Amino acid sequence: MTLFRIAKLSVDVPGRRLLDDVTLDLPAGRMIALIGHNGSGKSTLLRTLARQIAPAAGEVRFEDRPLGQWRPRDYARRLAFLPQHPPPAEGMTVRELVALGRYPWHGAMGRFSAADEAAVAGALDECGLRDLAGRIVDTLSGGERQRAWLAMMVAQAAHALLLDEPISALDIAHQVEVLSLVRRMCHAQGRSAIIVLHDVNMAARFCDHVVALRHGRLAMQGTPADLMRPHTLAAIYGLPMQVLSDAQGRPAALPA
Secondary structure, eight states, X not given: OEEEEEEEEEEEETTEEEEEEEEEEEETTSEEEEEOSTTSSHHXXXXXXXXXXXXXXXXXXXXXXXXXXXOHHHHHHHEEEEOSSOOOOXXXXXXXXXXGGGHHHHTTTOOOOHHXXXXXXXXXXXXXXXXXXXXXXXXXXXXXXXXXXXXXXXXXXXXXXXXXXXXXXXOHHHHHHHHHHHHHHHHHHOOEEEEEOSOHHHHHHHOSEEEEEETTEEEEEEOHHHHSSHHHHHHHHSSOEEEEEOTTSOEEEEEO
């Protein structure tokens, strides 16, 4: 099943084209990495899928329906977007933040129902935050804070998650923790996730499908095995690369 079908997509800002004639299909039920050098168009593509940016040309279909035909509330019930820099959560507890995920279901004036309470409790449990529910978000570690934002997306009950560089400010242990959680969210619960990542080795280790951009154009798409080849990596990043194996036999890419 196809989650997004993208045809001849171009995105412009004044004086510059950020995405140029991108055509690809993104499969449902997978953890998908968007990779590429800085300025390659990764975040632009993700924000276009989230309807934060309007295309200059081309078409994007979500669940086989053009993006423009989705009502905002219906789209928010199917898809959740976490930007690279989430808005402040000053003074909010983890439970209060997670509860914001229920907004598309009851609106600003709607009463919080038993179903909403159950969704929040389930999200806290799934993301391992039950014991932190009463903590102020700003007092959490970076990894805990990211799990709180992920729990908000779980409470939203969206089946597709868009994550823009969710591990960029985390140490290696919390990077593994967050990506492991997202992988479980996809494989155990049948969700889809599209994630902008800078670390090609993390993309290969955790993701099922990889899309690489270079200068706003599609450079490759395929499996992690398709990605982890010296000539493919060199074409994406513009420098010689070598692929080694770690102690578990997993490929690891390094500059040559």
